[in-house]
Amino acid sequence: MRQPKAGSRKPRAGSIATATALVAALGALPTAAQAQYPTRPPAPTALRPVRFPPFVTTRLANGMDLVVVEQHKQPVVTVTLAVQAGAIHEPADKVGLSGMVAELLTKGTESRTADQLSAEVEGAGGSVFAGSDNDFTRVSVSSLSEHLPLALSVIADVVTHSTFPAAELELARTRMLSALRVELSQPASIADRIFRREVYGAHPYGRSATPASLQAITREDVVSFFTQRVKPTGALLVVAGDVNAARVRQLATEAFGAWRGTPAAAASPPAIPARSLTEIILVHKPGAVQSNILAGFTFITPRDPAVYPLTIANKIVGGGTDARLFMILREQHGWTYGSYSYFSRPYGMGAFEANAEVRTAVTDSAVAEMLRQLGRIRTEVPADSEIAAAKNYLAGVFPLTIQTAQQIAGAVANARLLGLPDDYVLRYRERLAAVTTAQLAAAAQRFFTTDKMAILVVGDGPALLSKLRALGHPVRIVDVEGQPLTEADLNPRPTAVSWALDRIVPVFLTYRVLVQGNPMGEATRRLARATEGGRAVFQLMGSMNIGSFVQQADTVTIDAQTLAPIRVRQSGTVQGQQAFLRLDYEGTHVRGQGRTPGPQGMREANVDTTLAEGTLDDNAMEALLSALPLAASGRWSLPMFSGGQGTVRTMTASVAGEESVTVPAGMFACWRVELAGGEQPLTLYVMKDAPYVVVKYTMAGAPVAFELTNRQ
């Protein structure tokens, strides 16, 4: 390995003279004796001071506060206007309204369409942003400093002359609904929503938008919210960058001079409920392979002087990869990719949370350890070295967050909006450094209310319930929307089905396969009666051909009396790769092999297992659906074995309605059956009349449909 030994230097033979000559020529290298090469990280030198740029605050005649921060490093400027309009001002049934209004602020004014506005800003090499949070709505333009008049003009225009076109409202609604759909499928987001509701109760900080609340927002709501809340009194304009304070004041007065008004008095929000004990809320997410844990409590307001010791305490507990949660849950135990803690700083009461995403099997251990660590910071004074390391980190990282004009504007705006003193940014590091060990201990003891915590666990309910109960705190079960569930709901018992066996009729069916509405292939189903070793059976023979992508044939044999599976034979090619499945049942014992496509690619399966009595095979699904005693409000839970994946899932079939369905084979009166519990929900249309077959089916989230073209 090309490495000199530490401390010795071995210039290559022949180059000493050259090296010496170069050194002499350069003349800039120190001639004193060289220090040794360190074998451990060199220690920090003294912290160098933060020189935060000076800023000037004035109040304009219309009640707006103006803060100008001059920083002349680069010819850029960021202009941010913040008004008192946030989630806290929304009507309880229109959660998401403030976000909608913010979204629409850049979508049209009396003199600019959405397109014109973005073209104007982009044309000047700038960018515009509008958004809202718990308490405020912010509109911000960043550009080269020579375009300051344009930036001010755009912001003034949107807050005084926005028109909220109906078409843009619908586009925004569609975007927000799509984003919400994605959010609702992510366990981390589910955890966050339910956690906030548990911690804040009916207080607006605990609310989250739902599809219903977004659908309920009308243009009148938008206009009303805007008119009542987006006003200059109490608003803050921050201009940071390569600007001159006096000139900014003049330009801002011109741009905003005509803007007048005071926001309507806001009703006091409901009180945050006091929690009396620590509770585990188990959020059942069917099919979860890991758990998302969020544990926490209400904490402090940003103006509380305890924020300094608590910032240090949070750093020690979970503020990085050297913090306790990470080092113990990940480095020591290997339970998680990462575990951290954090506390929020809205205008009102913030909340503390510790989080981790862990494998299902270690969830209870991880929760126990998190509780132990949170208890520890409360009752045990941290070592001096830990406190010093935390302080050094926080003091060191701070300047990295105020390098650009945009960052500076944000820091100044946030401090002012949260009601912090003017010297907050300038003296942040100093105040952190001044925290004593005693202050840290006292704050942790008072504010880490570990005896009244909400512990959220989003995961596989049945696998987690008893283990979480064993931790000794009351456990409450809810679904992903936060609705209560009972223990029985976690394990839907298979329904005893009175099969309508006379509805399984020999038939030969042909379907066309549509992808994005285009016919791409064909599938067939043949059902025949037969006898095997004296036993009456049904043989279900199917085939599928979709161009060069799928060519597959299968035969499934089931008992004609009980519909229990006997044999599955499937083979073909999928995407050019050979796939097959062979399963043989002897009573409830199934053995076999397979190579089948799954969500993560081809999967090899070796099967040798005993199933619970009454378990069905998912390859016989369509025949089984025919035999369900379908009626207007039927609902059945069916345990299904999937040989390719090697799992048993409880599928729930429920009759969602009646519809007349037209397909190439004709028009048919059908039951609409929703089938849930698989990877994607399926909607199937089953003929009400003989031969009681599936006429059409579609998959949620995939542009695929099967339609009956012929039957014999």
Next chain:
Amino acid sequence: MTSSVQTRRRAVVGSARWAAVLGVSCALLAGAPPAPAQQPAGRITYDSYALPNGLTVVLSEDHTVPVVTVNVWYHVGSGNERVRRSGFAHLFEHMMFQGSANIRKSEHMQLVERAGGSMNGSTNEDRTNYYETLPSNRLNLGLWLEADRMRSLAITQENFENQRSTVKEERRLGVDNQPYSRGFLDAQTMPFDSSACFAYAHTVIGDMADLDSARVEDVQAFFNQYYAPNNAVLTIVGDFDPAEARSLVQQYYGDIPRAADAAPVRCDVSLGTGTRRMEMTDNNANLPAVLLVYKATPASDADAAALEMLGSILADGESSRLNRRLVREERAAMQAGGFTDLRRSAGLLMFIAINNQGVETSRVERLLNEEIDRVRNDSVPQAELTKAQNQYRAGVVRQRQTAMGVAEALQNALWFDGSLDAANTAAQRRLAVTTADLRRVAQRFLTPENRLTAIINPPAPQGGN
């Protein structure tokens, strides 16, 4: 609504760059944008020297905030790899965090984070960069971390095998499991002839078979050749004392021996060798996509600035030609955009459109080609050029607000544009582009004979339950 990322020249492994460039919705240009001011962006001041072992050192002071960036560029990329030995440069991006003589595995990241810093690294065809931004009283830590791995990276069988697995996993998640990634990478390598320019004819992430057949001795040899001080440039930017910095550099790097000079990268590219076409199926794609790829010149070419402005007009942001025509007006594409990638030895322009549901691919292809034809046959209005120039200048200025941005600007200028001072003339060169230049480079590069068309199709559905 933010403008999407401007034309990017350097990108990380994988399809991150196209994903960042494709934007949604659009704007119709209304009114002339303001002309750029007479003075371009602020100058970077710097000092540079070389150690006897060949290490180039660049120092740029900025005492605005107590922050410092230590940034090392090794002048090695996937372009230096040999046939059947692809993937090494990128593998090193991982290996470099596995520890060295005095730093334990993964300790590098921990030390930087605990100091309140941030760090990263990336590989492309022409260079590999590693950087840390730290509170300025930790300059010695940043310098020491880079020195320790330059002098004594722990290349062991175990580290090699671990990182080979990690790279395979990265490829699986980022390429094999990401829609359009595979086709995207193919479209960028296919324009280059494997025997004339193997450097760009293979991907940065490399062939997994090559990595599987590599031995740790090969990896060590690659390190010895390319991870040497005479193949590296160390840049320090921010709040530091130059005398102290020079002293530390001498102490930590002075005795690292140099390696023999590496063989130059060979890349012969001929423009306009004929229209080409490829079609492929992507398991993860939902909708078809059409890619048009044109060969181009290196970043140091006189036409580079005009080409970048043209690429921006066609593909950047909501008011780009492609977005306006294909997404907004014709509603033929869900997204349309592209990027310009001018490297050290040659370049590419790529334009991408993802079909809207139910739209024929032939229509999308035709629309893309019509927009390319328009910039060849008609003059671009000055307003569009001014917008692209304004956006470029704003991007440069924004980048240089941080120590990291300044470090990257200097490194980039030295390696791709030919000199450190090119960092201070970059904006001027774009501002000097005229609409006549745009038409000229369109006619030189955006011709059918110089184009590869790639169609990516989604798969048909798999068998039912």
